[in-house]
Amino acid sequence: MEDYRIIDLTHAVKEDMPVYPGTEQPVVQTVHTWEKDGFHETKLSLYSHVGTHMDAAAHVKKDGISLDEMDMSRFMGTALVLDCTGTAGKERRLITMEEINRVRDLADQAEFLLFYTGWDKYWGKNRYLSGYPVLSEDVVRYLREGGGGREKRGSRKKGIGLDTIGADLIEDESLPLHHSLLSIENFVIIENLMSLNEVWKEAGSRLIWFVSLPLKYEKADGAPVRACAAVRKQPF
Numbered sequence: 001m002e003d004y005r006i007i008d009l010t011h012a013v014k015e016d017m018p019v020y021p022g023t024e025q026p027v028v029q030t031v032h033t034w035e036k037d038g039f040h041e042t043k044l045s046l047y048s049h050v051g052t053h054m055d056a057a058a059h060v061k062k063d064g065i066s067l068d069e070m071d072m073s074r075f076m077g078t079a080l081v082l083d084c085t086g087t088a089g090k091e092r093r094l095i096t097m098e099e100i101n102r103v104r105d106l107a108d109q110a111e112f113l114l115f116y117t118g119w120d121k122y123w124g125k126n127r128y129l130s131g132y133p134v135l136s137e138d139v140v141r142y143l144r145e146g147g148g149g150r151e152k153r154g155s156r157k158k159g160i161g162l163d164t165i166g167a168d169l170i171e172d173e174s175l176p177l178h179h180s181l182l183s184i185e186n187f188v189i190i191e192n193l194m195s196l197n198e199v200w201k202e203a204g205s206r207l208i209w210f211v212s213l214p215l216k217y218e219k220a221d222g223a224p225v226r227a228c229a230a231v232r233k234q235p236f
Contacts, residue, residue: 077111079210159188
């Protein structure tokens with residue numbers, strides 16, 4: 001991997017990290033210490049949709065597929081970062097096909113679309129939880145049609161990544177965008193990504209390699225992930 005720069009896109013799990021309203025804060029508790037026990041061990045207690053995490057269809061559908069049932073190839077692939085920072089300057093601005101059409105050929109090729117809004121700069125602040133950009137209906141339709149519309153029976157896209165707390169606005173408890181996106185076969189949503197600005201600076205409108213590996217547990221409706229981007233270094 002000498003020709004690639006690896007960029008971590010994952011927020012660290014901490015007890016005071018932002019969580020979805022109504023969700024309990026994670027617990028990160030030291031239970032054994034070097035001084036007392038000769039080794040160090042930590043007890044973790046957290047919800048499946050805390051921090052940088054992945055949603056599966058089982059999150060919103062009773063008979064939806066869970067992450068542990070999916071092939072691991074669904075969690076990695078080519079990706080394109082889309083510059084949506086213009087949407088973050090105004091409250092409740094929609095991410096539209098305008099952002100995709102600027103780089104349509106590459107967007108059609110990518111297996112993941114990563115929507116860079118810059119909203120992660122508010123991580124740890126109250127503003128992070130509201131007013132963030134969400135996908136418009138035409139973008140959701142593009143994804144449902146296969147990302148380019150060439151495969152009518154199902155999407156070629158494996159998923160999307162967001163640097164916001166959710167695909168839907170906090171106040172929209174019916175989760176319409178989750179339902180629509182996760183009805184795409186084997187589709188995943190990765191939320192609370194960070195440092196997409198670093199990927200954008202390094203790669204711009206170039207395809208990168210994206211990896212987002214969820215914690216494996218039974219009937220996983222969602223799970224924390226360790227996400228990263230592998231960006232090929234520019235030749236001198």
